[in-house]
Amino acid sequence: MTQAPATPKAIRRRHDREIIALAVPAFGALVAEPLFVIVDSAIIGHLGTAQLAGLGVASALLMTAVSIFVFLAYATTAAVARRVGADDLPAAIRQGMDGIWLALILGAAVIAAVLPTAPFLVDLFGASDTAAPYATTYLRISALGIPAMLVVLAATGVLRGLQDTRTPLYVAIAGFIANAVLNAALVYGADLGIAGSAWGTVLAQCGMAAAYLVVVVRGAHRHGASLRPDAAGIRASAQAGVPLLVRTLSLRAILMIATAVAARLGDADIAAHQIILSLWSLLAFALDAIAIAGQAIIGRYLGANDTEGARQACRRMVEWGVAVGVVLGVLVVLSRPLFLPLFTSDASVTDAALPALVIVALSQPISGVVFTLDGVLMGAGDGPYLAWAMILTLAVFAPVALLIPTLGGGLTALWAALTLMMTVRLLTLWLRARSGRWLVTGATR
Template sequence: MTQASPTPDTTRRSHDREILALAVPAFGALVAEPLFVLVDSAVIGHLGTAQLAGLGVAAALLSTAVSVFVFLAYATTAAVARRVGAGDLPAAIRQGMDGVWLALLLGTAVIAVALPSAPWVVEAFGASGTAAPHAVTYLRISSLGIPAMLVVLAATGVLRGLQNTRTPLYVAVAGFTANAALNVVLVYGVGLGIAGSAWGTVIAQCGMALAYLTVVVRGARRHGASLRPDSAGIRASARAGTPLLIRTLSLRAVLMIATAIAARLGDTSVAAHQIILSLWSLMAFALDAIAIAGQAIIGRYLGAGDTEGARAVCRRMVQWGIASGIVLGALVVIARPLFIPLFTSDDAVMDTLLPALLVVALSQPVAGVVFVLDGVLMGAGDGPYLAGAMVVTLAVFAPVALLVPAFGGGLTALWWAMLLMMTTRMATLWLRMRSGRWLVIGATR
């Protein structure tokens, strides 16, 4: 007696369960991480305006430095997931350890640059004379935790590739809790001021890195994988991450150009723009959680040689992305009277914000497709295409955005340019998805 083939509904439900099992914990971990800076801000804010301004400058520099290396998570997830799909867990963990060693090397290099250059960088960033000393103090101390932060990125990629997003959630929540407690004790109890906040963050990040390494090392010993640094493997991890670095830098350039244009439009516009960016980032966490599931699942399918399964789950995740975008866009419109007063009471800012916010709401279904396909192609190890597509997107966006003030456009026009940017990204990613050229099977790309 032959076994009946699964029905389309059964397959969809299976994919849904798999996506949710990875995406929901990933979302929790993504939300927990930015709370580090939020806690630091809340604690330091009671020390004085100069200290809070110094934190603002230092935190912006640190977040930029760390976000540049987010490829450590993305590239590691894809590489490990392929090995998992091929049924070779020792090689998967070995691949992950190469990413961890690369993170340690890069983190050490960043410290070597950050410690002596901190005063110059803070000054170049435009910190005031009263805020600069606090910014330098926070930046120098916090930079000591950058190797741990990068190890967290790489180790998170290892666990995601192993189809485990729950452990990163637990570690992120524990890290956030420890950071909050340490900040209060060191800033107020010990009396270290802003330096205490920086040390609290460093200790919490080191604890998170140690927790991740404990999990990875146990897995390596269980499966007989070597923990020693392998120069060839580290170089391979760096090569795989280079295209994703280009992609990330291009995306950061888009955001920097948008903020610079908003600043040229005046204080009211840049204030409204900052509110929108904060909201945009929050919605991005929800969509990025689906993308992370895509990285892990697609890599596993291709590692197992199942191109049809990869296509099917890709289609389902695109549907999830569109639906999530529609829901998020609707929430922005419906809830705007509730959340806007939380950010500002300035009528001029509100009047500038509202029409631009509607453009953001319209863009969310497009953003849903972009995030999902970005994750799918990362999971497939299609980094070179992602880098090229993002450079093209930047080339389309930059001149249009720069023309906004020249033609007398306001913040709403700028966010129409942002929608053009997202539509361009969607078009480039959709063409790649339809071509099938990303469907490269095997334990390695």
């Protein structure tokens, strides 16, 4: 007796279950990550203003270095998910190990670059004479944990590709708790000052990396996958990551230009911009969780040669992106009177922020689609297109943003330009999704 085909409603429900199962834990893990810096700031803030300023500079440098290599998670997720879809778990884990070895190599290179140049980098970021020694100390010690941070990125990509976002959530929570305890013990108990905070973070990151490696190594033993470094596999992982690196650098350039323009508008505008950017980043975590689900699900479907399943999953995730974007936009509008007083009592800052927040709220459905399609195309391994699309977006945004101080409009105009940037991304991603050229099937792309 043949089984009746699934109804559209049943298909949507199946996709909903998959999206929720992957996105909700992914969101929790994403939110846990910035809490490391918040804990460090809270503990070091009691040591003095100079120490806190030093942490601010060092953390900015570290987060920039680590975010550049976020492709270790994205590219690994897509590659592993394809192997899972092709029902080849040993090859999936082997693919993930290549990403982990690449992370270790890159981490060692970053240490070699940062340790001797730390004072120069701190000075380049404008640290004051009183804050610079603290920033240098924190940066040099924390740099020792960068290989562990990059291993965490790559291993997170392995587990996401294996359709597991719960384990990264548990590891992130454990890492956050360990970081808080170690920081307090080493800063105050051992009286190590800012150096104690840096060592506490390094130890917490190493513990997280070790936990991930235990999970991956067990999986490798269970499925008979080799753990040895493979030059060809590592080289392939690096090549797959280059387009995503270009995409990330272009996006960071956009955000840096926006901050530079806001600084030229005046103190009230840059202060309001930083508040809004913090909120925008928080909203991005919710949308990025859907994108992560997209990477894992789409990669699996294409690895299983199921283009129709990939199309249906893409369509449903876009609907989720729009819906979540609408909800976030409404929350932004409703929370404005409560949100702004948490950061400032300056009326000029509030006046600059209020109209810009309305633009942020209205743009959230656009952001929902952008994040979703970005994840879908990453899951398809369509990195070269994403790189060129982001370069085009940068080329459109930069001249518009740089003209704002001359033409006027203030912070509202700047966030309108950022909405234009997201709209350009929407158009480029939507055209690619509609073309179907991303639907390349097989265990490898």
